[in-house]
Amino acid sequence: METLANLESFVRSAETGSFSAAARRLALTPAAVSRNVAMLERNIGVRLFQRSTRKLTLTEAGERFLEAIGGNLEALQAAIASVGADQGEPAGVLKVSMAPSFGMTYLLPLLPAFRARYPQVRPEWHLENRSVDLIAEGYDVAIGGGFELSSGVVSRPVAPAHIIAVASPAYLAGRAVPTSPEELADFDGIVMRSTRTGRVRHWTMRDVAGAEMAAHLPETIMLNDPAAMREAALLNQGVALLAVPDVLPWLERGELVRLLPRWYADAGSISIYYASRTLLPGKTRAFIDFVTETFARERLAERFAGSLG
Incomplete structure (x- = not known):
């Protein structure tokens, strides 16, 4: 039975065409992703990628393998996330994108309380003035406004x-x-x-x-x-x-x-953006709920409303 890490490394490398890009999505090093893929190829006895200095290209066997496991991998990840949430506290790297000014003023001050409540979650928070591609860049959550809702992404408005x-x-x-x-x-x-x-x-x-x-x-x-x-x-x-x-x-x-x-x-609205999975990972759900609770407690939606002036 292949490990989930090997299968994830293969699928993300195929989607991005790069071990480096796949590594960013998986919070691994490019060397680790390359080793996982090589181990998968060795275990099943088939070369899945043609490698060059510029990019990765799927072999014919790799294309068939990707088609066979792609959707099943998402279902397996969701099942593992669900079981993990039931068995213990949220854990793992939490990759979040936020605007610098908004993040410094309203979200970074929440960091001590969030870590105290969820000590197994490792924040990786990016402060940047751009609309990220959550799926392609491997973000768990983005907070801001004006994001285009690409396929597989949903938004939850929290304030005007x-x-x-x-x-x-x-x-x-x-x-x-x-x-x-x-x-x-x-x-x-x-x-x-x-x-x-x-x-x-x-x-x-x-x-x-x-x-x-x-x-x-x-x-x-x-x-x-x-x-x-x-x-x-x-x-x-x-x-x-x-x-x-x-x-x-x-x-x-x-x-x-x-x-x-x-x-x-x-x-428009300030919203929380995340992948529209049937079962969200525990770390993602914990963060969304934590931010939503804070906005309600601090009455930020009301305080942000210029129409109340």
């Missing part, structure tokens, strides 16, 4: 992603307070250029009654990171349109001020 206008009290001193989004054109703008599209994001704001108006913020200062935009606003450099989570602690401390408190832009 509302965009509001903020500036420092010092910057606003002596300036007339704007009464509508179009009046933002009279201020210095701190705007964001997308690293993915190269374009500057412009927002249409709405008020609590449902009226909509474009926010014409000048492109005075251009940055590519929300945390950097917030810092520029704290340095009295102008007005920034940012998600409530990125500025909430500074608003609560009075270091930033919200302009147009009845206006906001709707950027």
Whole structure:
């Protein structure tokens, strides 16, 4: 009987065309994945890959073998995860993607309590400003907004992603307070250029009654990171349109001020993304439940809602 590790290494290497890519998905070294595949080939007496310095290519026998076990492997993994959850506490490497500003402010502070509750789970948390491919890159969970729901991925909304206008009290001193989004054109703008599209994001704001108006913020200062935009606003450099989570602690401390408190832009939802398996691994379910409980206890969905201004 072949070990699950050998079969997983084979299937992930076939899917990615690389021992290195498979290793990242499996939280192993490329050498370990290569050894597992070599052991599988030796045990069944068939070469499964044609190897070159550039890529792996399945042999004809490898293609037949992949077709035969691919779906069965997923079912076997789910069964093992289910039994493991029943027999003991969640365990294993938990690979999570999150935006840097959001992760540093709201998720990393949860790390001590999470590890205390689940000491057998080993966090591997990636703070990055991009939408990852959960399946291809081997992530257990991603938290953020704007992810495309590829096949096999589901989302669980936990809070709104509302965009509001903020500036420092010092910057606003002596300036007339704007009464509508179009009046933002009279201020210095701190705007964001997308690293993915190269374009500057412009927002249409709405008020609590449902009226909509474009926010014409000048492109005075251009940055590519929300945390950097917030810092520029704290340095009295102008007005920034940012998600409530990125500025909430500074608003609560009075270091930033919200302009147009009845206006906001709707950027969708902050969601937890994970693979749509029938039976989630215990470590994944534990993390999702832990974050959801924290959001409810701290009333973050309500506090993140710009529409309540």
